[in-house]
Amino acid sequence: xxxxxxxxxxxxxxxxxxxxxxxxxxxxxxxxxxxxxxxxxxxxxxxxxxxxxxxxxxxxxxxxxxxxxxxxxxxxxxxxxxxxxxxxxxxxxxxxxxxxxxxxxxxxxxxxxxxxxxxxxxxxxxxxxxxxxxxxxxxxxxxxxxxxxxxxxxxxxxxxxxxxxxxxxxxxxxxxxxxxxxxxxxxxxxxxxxxxxxxxxxxxxxxxxxxxxxxxxxxxxxxxxxxxxxxxxxxxxxxxxxxxxxxxxxxxxxxxxxxxxxxxxxxxxxxxxxxxxxxxxxxxxxxxxxxxxxxxxxxxxxxxxxxxxxxxxxxxxxxxxxxxxxxxxxxxxxx
Amino acid sequence: xxxxxxxxxxxxxxxxxxxxxxxxxxxxxxxxxxxxxxxxxxxxxxxxxxxxxxxxxxxxxxxxxxxxxxxxxxxxxxxxxxxxxxxxxxxxxxxxxxxxxxxxxxxxxxxxxxxxxxxxxxxxxxxxxxxxxxxxxxxxxxxxxxxxxxxxxxxxxxxxxxx
Numbered sequence: 001x002x003x004x005x006x007x008x009x010x011x012x013x014x015x016x017x018x019x020x021x022x023x024x025x026x027x028x029x030x031x032x033x034x035x036x037x038x039x040x041x042x043x044x045x046x047x048x049x050x051x052x053x054x055x056x057x058x059x060x061x062x063x064x065x066x067x068x069x070x071x072x073x074x075x076x077x078x079x080x081x082x083x084x085x086x087x088x089x090x091x092x093x094x095x096x097x098x099x100x101x102x103x104x105x106x107x108x109x110x111x112x113x114x115x116x117x118x119x120x121x122x123x124x125x126x127x128x129x130x131x132x133x134x135x136x137x138x139x140x141x142x143x144x145x146x147x148x149x150x151x152x153x154x155x156x157x158x159x160x161x162x163x164x165x166x167x168x169x170x171x172x173x174x175x176x177x178x179x180x181x182x183x184x185x186x187x188x189x190x191x192x193x194x195x196x197x198x199x200x201x202x203x204x205x206x207x208x209x210x211x212x213x214x215x216x217x218x219x220x221x222x223x224x225x226x227x228x229x230x231x232x233x234x235x236x237x238x239x240x241x242x243x244x245x246x247x248x249x250x251x252x253x254x255x256x257x258x259x260x261x262x263x264x265x266x267x268x269x270x271x272x273x274x275x276x277x278x279x280x281x282x283x284x285x286x287x288x289x290x291x292x293x294x295x296x297x298x299x300x301x302x303x304x305x306x307x308x309x310x311x312x313x314x315x316x317x318x319x320x321x322x323x324x325x326x327x328x329x330x331x332x333x334x335x
Numbered sequence: 336x337x338x339x340x341x342x343x344x345x346x347x348x349x350x351x352x353x354x355x356x357x358x359x360x361x362x363x364x365x366x367x368x369x370x371x372x373x374x375x376x377x378x379x380x381x382x383x384x385x386x387x388x389x390x391x392x393x394x395x396x397x398x399x400x401x402x403x404x405x406x407x408x409x410x411x412x413x414x415x416x417x418x419x420x421x422x423x424x425x426x427x428x429x430x431x432x433x434x435x436x437x438x439x440x441x442x443x444x445x446x447x448x449x450x451x452x453x454x455x456x457x458x459x460x461x462x463x464x465x466x467x468x469x470x471x472x473x474x475x476x477x478x479x480x481x482x483x484x485x486x487x488x489x490x491x492x493x494x495x496x497x498x
Contacts, residue, residue, distance in 0.1 A: 003488055006491065008457075027349060034383055
């Protein structure tokens with residue numbers, strides 16, 4: 001058999017494989033998410049979008065951080081569960097404010113070493129420094145080529161970067177530090193962050209949430225996550241976040257792909273008009289088949305009622321009673 | 336373009352192409368761990384560009400995208416490979432021993448030559464189609480193919496019957 005025949009023979013051995021309905025459903029939802037991200041990125045000129053599965057990240061991080069190998073056992077812990085996705089907040093900049101996006105980090109498959117919290121934080125920080133996946137929506141202020149040299153995770157976390165300050169203005173410097181601080185402080189166990197440049201601290205004191213609170217957009221939605229894999233819901237969803245808007249009033253709507261409004265209403269943050277309050281609201285909906293939709297959360301102008309500070313998050317809606325399963329992203333259960 | 340229409344059209348395209356694209360990615364990237372991600376990324380790009388490419392032949396578009404992604408992937412991984420040389424070998428059915436020999440041999444080629452060889456013999460495409468998909472002159476593709484085969488002959492032991 002000559003070389004051409006052997007190469008051809010390799011192809012002839014391959015059986016025809018058709019994708020399963022479930023595989024297609026996952027791809028379709030991911031495609032919908034990408035389209036929506038593009039649309040949202042283009043549509044929001046002044047408002048700020050937000051994102052992230054902070055609660056999920058926190059709970060999963062807690063699970064990841066809890067078990068430690070016994071003393072003397074130098075083997076790293078291995079994952080026992082099937083591959084999953086962990087949402088991590090990644091903070092960028094839009095205009096002169098912070099902008100929240102989400103990075104879904106794949107966990108190892110069963111038998112592979114687990115990801116430690118430091119791995120998750122470092123992965124998120126590397127993305128933050130490099131810039132957002134969807135460049136139409138936001139930017140990073142870090143100069144090209146900035147590297148994360150090391151991350152020491154603890155209650156007082158330290159992040160060491162390659163030199164980055166020299167080319168930044170003072171306002172960009174604050175935004176850069178805020179990007180790092182907000183990304184690290186999504187982990188509840190961390191109280192403060194020290195940012196170093198080649199081993200030397202760049203601030204007099206460690207950074208806390210107070211450092212970047214004034215740089216947050218008026219409305220921040222932390223749940224559901226804003227991602228290429230929209231999170232799936234059946235029957236109802238709960239959105240969470242924070243807001244600092246006039247009289248704490250926040251409006252919302254759930255809009256289907258055909259522009260039909262599936263649900264709408266308003267809620268109130270725990271504080272408003274100059275102070276930031278928490279948001280949490282359940283939204284009930286009814287769909288007959290899996291549907292891609294957009295959750296819009298916004299504030300109404302006191303002057304003319306126009307929408308302000310609108311945040312849009314793609315979601316995947318399933319008929320009531322659907323079993324979402326272990327992976328809540330982009331499926332309505334196994335077909 | 337409505338999403339339902341896009342989905343209905345793209346589902347047919349996806350079903351007909353995904354398995355072949357997956358294997359193309361496997362051979363061109365020489366990285367079983369990354370082939371699936373590269374395939375999905377190429378298909379996502381085709382999905383988002385669907386209204387623009389649906390009326391032309393979208394097959395070449397998605398293959399060109401996939402090969403470009405594989406080449407970018409190859410460049411990114413080059414430094415890592417220098418540090419820890421571990422040639423990735425795609426595993427295949429139903430004749431894994433022969434497939435591994437061929438895949439191992441293919442891994443000595445550059446990504447673009449690998450793509451040319453895989454498209455020519457594995458996908459049974461004409462040289463003209465390959466030139467169109469890869470946006471390379473026809474004579475360059477012929478030259479790529481000739482040089483690739485010359486390079487592969489000693490690796491595969493030309494004239495030796497498999498198994």
